[in-house]
Structures are given as structure tokens and as C-alpha cells.
Amino acid sequence: MTDSVVSLSDVHVGFGDVTVVDGCSLSIEAGELVALVGPNGAGKTTFLELLTGIRRPDAGTVSWPAMAADAAGDGAGADRGVAYLPQSPSFRPGFTAAETLRFYASLAGTSVDPGSALARVGLASATDRRVEALSGGMTRLLGIAQVLVGDPPLVVLDEPTSGLDPEMADHIFVTARDIVDDDRALVVASHDLVGVERVADRIIVLADGEIRLDGSPADLREATGADSLRDAFAAVATSPDHDRVVPPTAESSDGVPADRAPDDAATEPEVSRR
């Protein structure tokens, strides 16, 4: 039997006349590493905010069966049920990485060994370094160390590799993979299709606020007849700002990097699976 850590049921979110999340339903279970992909403006960040409880849906329900009902959002006093690392995170300047973790541990009502926590994400050498002196990649790693404070059953990362060099991006994906276990699920939004294909158990393609595809990387390739996740993505994901968000693989040989943000090019969409 698997344990659901978060469930969405027919969730809708809009900003004025713009629908950002439109009738999404899913369940994420402990032990899963779920990648959320989609073009810019697809609603990924809003979707992640729903998973964390930071944002409430206009309609539909979000539930976290693995934790106390009040632990998401303003869940004072409860165990930490959800952890979140926002896009381009930064921490209050003037504090070391160790002090930052200790502060968050005190909020979670637990203790932390900063040395061990930082070593787990490959940041042991920066324990006493001030956060403003950390590189972008090191700040993300500190953020990942932070999400583990309080041992939450659901971890949500918003584009943790954006703007990082390939080596650091690989390290972050490997670290993300390592923190998933039988009691914890991780959801990561990313444009790095190569990276997520390598580590994700399950990939959700979001476009125009709707879930277009949901399955394992192999399932997605099979469903779309594509050779790679990138091509599967190109087959189903559209953006309101582009006729097509990813060129076919053959065209991408014309100087388009394979890992470039997928909304940089434009051609016609092919199919929609959902």
C-alpha cells in the first residue's frame, strides 16, 4: 500500500480573467520524485504553491493525508508537513549557513547538526560562510539542506537548477534524488528536461494550466512516440505566447542547444494527450 502525501482534486486558480490552474487532479505518493515541466507561464509555480499550501485554490481541494490537517500554510505548532524551496532563493544576509539552518530548526521545534546537514548536500566546506558569500549553486544547496529540516514528508523545489552550470545542476538533481525515500516525496519544477528525465520517477507536463501528460519518462515517450522527453514535451506543451514551444529534434540541430529553455523557439503544436 502506498501513502499519498498530497492530493489535488479538480483544483482551479485564476488571477482575474486569467486561468492559471484549470481543473487539475492528482495524487503524489511517498517515495516518488515527480518532475513538473511546462513552458513559461504554464502555471508551474502556482501549482507548486498549491502543493505547499502557500496558495489556496479558488475551487477544488488540496489535502495532505500524511500530516495533520493544519500543518500546511499557517500550521502553528504542528509537525512540518511540507518543505519549499522557491525559485532563486536567498537567505537573510549577515548569517552563516549553519546559523541559517539553526534558525529554521528552531522554527520546526527540532535540533539540527549543521555540519551533517550541509555535508549531506555537499556543502560541508561552507558551514561557517555567510549566506551572501555563497554562489548561486551553493545557495540552492543550502536551500535543499533547509527543506530537510523537520523531516517533512513532502518537499517542493521550484526550478532549483535554473541559471546554474551543468555540473552544479547535475549535483542538485542527484541530491534531490537522494533525499527521496519511503516516507518522503519530492516535486521539482524544472526546464532542465535532460536532468529531470534522468532522475524523475514521474513527469507531469503542465501547459495552459492543465495537466497534459502524467507518467513515467518511458510512458511519456511511448505515449507520444518520441525518442526523448524533450521531444515528448514538444509534442504536447504549448505556450500562450508561442505557436510552439520546442522545435523538433531535427530542427534543434540548427544551433538550438538541447537544454535551452523550451519557450525560445516557435512552431506548431502537434498533439494534446489530456
Added chain:
Amino acid sequence: MSRLSRTGAVIDRELRTLVRTRSLLAVAAAFAAIVIAVAGGAVGAPGGYVSLTLDLLTIVEVLVPVLAFGVVYRSIRGDAERSELDVIRTYPVSRAEYVVGVYVGRSIGVLAVVAASLAVAGALASFASPSAASFLATHSAGDSPVVFVRFAALAMLYALAVSAVITAASAAARTTREALAVGVALVVVVAVGIDLAIVGLLSGGAVGDGLEALLGVSPASAFRGLVIELAVAPALASPPPIPVASPAVSLLGLAGWTTISIGVAVLAVWR
């Protein structure tokens, strides 16, 4: 983990931030320098603590909001700007615990600067005044350190109220520019704006017997009225024939500004 422990963690973070941020230390130093300079300039003048209190009254009335603005306005807004507020929200800490922690931590900083500055100013007066007091008055007329201690205590209450107002602005603003604009506007409104409005009402004949109550509505007027009524007037040989302000209304006014502002901050910090 108790509510106090979580609030304590936030307070500790704010205090560490204050002592590690050079710009905040510069604001505190500027406040202290001005207050001490004014006190130093009054050394040797007749009048003792009553005179010193009156010399510093307007300075403190105007500069405490500026000090509170400098120390407080980026507190919550800074966390929001860095998206750290979204991270904090995933921890089991309530809006009230977080806001109260920020407010208390930053207010301790403001109070420490006000207290230290006024303590130095009072010490200057006691050591350098040619007519230094040789007795302690507790409830009857006469210039004594009690006058200045009461003034300092009331300045603390005023600082708490103004810090709460700036905390609310920091929590309610959605951008740093908005926080800056709202904070500056509130400083002006609190320090002089409401007073000017009251003067306008007075000159227009719109205020009858309600002046005492109206003065309690303005934090600056409430502070000024309390200082005159509770610190200065008891030390005068001939107290004013009519009360300048109602101490009860003024205290309620400051308490109201404090609690309502913190309430607004708690409601606005996240939804």
C-alpha cells in the same frame, strides 16, 4: 515546541540582524549623536531636568519615528522580497508568532538606542549642570532625575507605538518601493501630519470640548501630552491652570496605535 520558543527564535534572528547590519547601526548612531548633542548644548543652562526634557521633547518626537523607520521598515518586507517568507510559511509558525517576533526583536533595538541615548543625555545633565539636583522627587514639585526618567519611559512607549506602525507597513507592502513610500508617509503622518490636521480642525472651530481626546489620537500629540502632564507639570511650582492633555486618553491612544498596527501586520503578512 512552545509558541514562546518559536517567537523567541524570530526575536533572536532580528536582534542578530540589528547588530550585524552596518546601515542600521549608522541610523542608531545618528539618532544618538543628535540627542546627545542637543543635551550637551544645554549643559550649563539653568533649568535642570525640566529644561533638558523640554529641549529634547520635539527632537525625540520627530526623530523616534525616523529611527523606527530605519530599523523596522525592511524587516518583514526583506523576508518577502527574498521569498524567505514563503519558506517560513512551510514551518509550523503562525502569522502572529512571526509578526510578534519581528516586532519585539526590532523594537528591542529601537528601545535600546532610545534608552542609551537618553541615558547619556541625562548623565550629561546630571554631571555638568551647575544646579544639579540634590534630592529625589517622587510625587511633588521640584526638578529631579525623576522628571527625565518619566520622559524616557514615555519615549519608550512612543517608540513602541511607532515601531508597530512601521511593522504594519512592512507587512502590508507588496514591494520594497511601496514599503519605503508607505513608511516615509507614515513617519510624516505620525510625526506631524495628524498634529497639523488637528490644528486645522481647531482653527476651523470644528473642535469643541473634545481637544483632549483628539490629541490622544495622534501618537506624537499623545506622547507630548503625556510628557507635559506626567513628567514636566508635577515638577513645576505653578502647574498649567488647565490640563494640556488627558493622560488616560493619551495612553489609550498609544496603546491603540500599537495593538491595531500589530493586528494589521498579522492579518497582512500572509493570507
